[in-house]
Amino acid sequence: MIAYTDGIGYYIDYHHNDRRLPVLLMMHGFMGSGEAFSDLAERLSGHCNPLIIDLAGHGRTKTPARAELFETSRQVSQLRSVLSRFRFSNLLAYGYSMGGRLLIQLAVKHPELFGGLFIESSHCGLQSEKERTMRRRKDEERARIIETGFHSFVDRWLDLPLFSHTPEDQKEMYRTLMLSQDPELLACSLRGFGAGSMPPVCEELQRLPLPLYLMAGEQDARYEHRMTEMSENCIESTLHIVRNAGHRVHADCPEEIIKIIKHTLETRYHV
Numbered sequence: 001m002i003a004y005t006d007g008i009g010y011y012i013d014y015h016h017n018d019r020r021l022p023v024l025l026m027m028h029g030f031m032g033s034g035e036a037f038s039d040l041a042e043r044l045s046g047h048c049n050p051l052i053i054d055l056a057g058h059g060r061t062k063t064p065a066r067a068e069l070f071e072t073s074r075q076v077s078q079l080r081s082v083l084s085r086f087r088f089s090n091l092l093a094y095g096y097s098m099g100g101r102l103l104i105q106l107a108v109k110h111p112e113l114f115g116g117l118f119i120e121s122s123h124c125g126l127q128s129e130k131e132r133t134m135r136r137r138k139d140e141e142r143a144r145i146i147e148t149g150f151h152s153f154v155d156r157w158l159d160l161p162l163f164s165h166t167p168e169d170q171k172e173m174y175r176t177l178m179l180s181q182d183p184e185l186l187a188c189s190l191r192g193f194g195a196g197s198m199p200p201v202c203e204e205l206q207r208l209p210l211p212l213y214l215m216a217g218e219q220d221a222r223y224e225h226r227m228t229e230m231s232e233n234c235i236e237s238t239l240h241i242v243r244n245a246g247h248r249v250h251a252d253c254p255e256e257i258i259k260i261i262k263h264t265l266e267t268r269y270h271v
Helices: 034-044 072-084 098-109 129-148 150-158 166-181 183-193 201-206 221-233 254-268
Strands: 002-005 010-015 025-028 049-053 090-097 117-120 212-217 237-242
Touching: 002 072, 002 090, 010 034, 010 072, 025 034, 025 072, 025 098, 034 049, 034 254, 049 129, 072 098, 072 183, 090 129, 098 117, 098 201, 117 254, 129 183, 150 166, 201 221, 212 221, 212 254, 221 237, 237 254
Parallel strands: 025 049, 025 090, 090 117, 117 212, 212 237
Antiparallel strands: 002 010, 010 049
């Protein structure tokens, strides 16, 4: 289905299997789409009703090429508008990387929407202005490369150490998925919602009255540290460090992600 808001037509794939089960909103990472979660959603469908959304500028969501539409406040308002139409009584959410950053922003602003958050390989913002300035420059450089040499950018991105533990079949799936994107829209995403443009909300997250289920790969030292720090500072959180996984834990070790989510749904939400 397509849900329109703020000039964007959000593509949503809703697996409404059993009204007694909670809904699990699933938000993908940069250059991805909901297709990356198709197998995961199918295997979780006995424990929840997956609601997979293609984020602004990605996949089948219809997005004008205007960077201001990707700004944090705009995307939060857009997603709030879309979710409010469903009137969910039991909504959980799972966000990976960029999708995790956006999910944190949404939950901090509208905690009433959710009953719990699964966050994979993500963070709540860069704390210093110096860090944010440096990251904005880096994202602008990446945006220009995407606009002028998209195929080579994708190849270099997939070769990053972050993704070295991803199985070859998953790497190829992601490569196909990334190359299907619109480079102009990806550049807008980096300019409007890169990590340097996103406001830090770590203090707000620490006070968030929601259970957090945090997941990171053991081979992704930077995000293992970030997720550990988030876990130590938040009111209610559970941290899972997955062995033999890098940044893309759901692709590197899908069985572990499924096990974590199913166990949590069974023990905390009585599924």
